[in-house]
Amino acid sequence: MPPSSASDAPAEILLPPGDGPLRAAVAGWTDALARERRMSANTVEAYDRDLRQFLVHLESRRGAPTIAMLIDLKVRDIRAFMAARRADDISGRSLMRMLAGLRSFGRHLEREGHGAISALGGVRSPKVPRRLPRPLPVNAAVALTDVGIRAGEDREPWIFARDAAVLALLYGAGLRISEALGLRRADAPLPGVDQVTVLGKGGKERMVPVLPVVAEAVSAYLAACPFPLPPEGPLFVGARGGPLSPRIIQYAVARLRGALGLPDEATPHALRHSFATHLLARQGELRAIQELLGHASLSTTQLYTQVDAARLMSAYEAAHPRARLRA
Incomplete structure (x- = not known):
């Protein structure tokens, strides 16, 4: 899924203080997106930015995030993040991309043996009408x-x-x-x-x-x-x-x-x-x-x-x- 404009987020979002394994998992995930899945640099940057926003949001509500915290998330935690982003006038298309990025990171954690973030399966993607191409005469x-x-x-x-x-x-x-x-x-x-x-x-x-x-x-x-x-x-x-x-x-x-x-x-x-x-x-x-x-x-x-x-x-x-x- 292609990223939307970077104008809906700060240029750089620092990871909140957390455990080393989480930071390593984030680095491994972004590397896999680029090397194994061959995503474009813009898409990798957008997914990484979305995940960092989510972790900053979690820190404000529950303290420094860890992998164990992510595994124990409830559906309401994911919905609260989506609602907060919607309140910031983020488009449905950007929210869809954010959820796709979080799910991608969740699959990475599961592949690495950390367990599944089951809460992600209980959140529906926002419905977004597909924009029609605009050709020229x-x-x-x-x-x-x-x-x-x-x-x-x-x-x-x-x-x-x-x-x-x-x-x-x-x-x-x-x-x-x-x-x-x-x-x-x-x-x-x-x-x-x-x-x-x-x-x-x-x-x-x-x-x-x-x-x-x-x-x-x-x-x-x-x-x-x-x-x-x-x-x-x-x-x-x-x-x-x-x-x-x-x-x-x-x-x-x-x-x-x-x-x-x-x-x-x-x-x-x-x-x-x-x-x-x-x-x-x-x-x-x-x-x-x-x-x-x-x-x-x-x-x-x-x-x-x-x-x-x-x-x-x-x-x-x-x-x-x-x-x-x-x-």
Whole structure:
């Protein structure tokens, strides 16, 4: 489960005084999340932060927490923590993530032979409506990948070519921004190459087809890039030749939003949503789209059917003669 914004919690929460075994268990758990389960650094950080908040909450109510205290928790103790966080205006989605993190830590304690935190099984996860993806219109998505749209900016041309290549991979191949920026120079999809291997969530690799127009955008960037790019190094680099930060691409899209008059929902990730929605609108097969996006569950991909149904109904309401009569 992905983490929500870190703005709902302090940047750093220190573990309250407790026994050494508990501190060791927390350290072992976060290490296992990263190394064995291959969770992203952001997810590990969010889970760790949630657990620390819980332990601080326990300290305020019952004194310095220990593993034995956690094993003896009652359902009311977990509910009290959730209620306290809800009182701080924490969203249901964040509460769901917090409970998932606590359960993960509870399973870790059980695997390590400390016993089960049975109280966690008696707490229901809050119901959270799944947010629908917000794709862009086709013309807006295409415009975001156009180098010429930024001609008036005072930047070096190769940077425009770089950003356009990254955005072309997001919209033309449905990559996550982390997947696009994680590509090595040796993996660059160039003209004549019709697929690329990307490393997705959970360290899972998948093959993604590459359109000629996307390969041409990558080729144009490589021709313009002033830095030598070692085969095993990153394909996309920053202004000084180091690895490119996702934030730079987010800033580029923010500037493009202003130039094109697009809403705040026009983000790099919206291009991935647009890739899926536009494929579905052109009779793309849902299972194939799931594979292209690297979704572990088909239910995640099925959200796009709701977006497409809403788009069709909007078109019906706008164009059908009887719909206009009702209005």
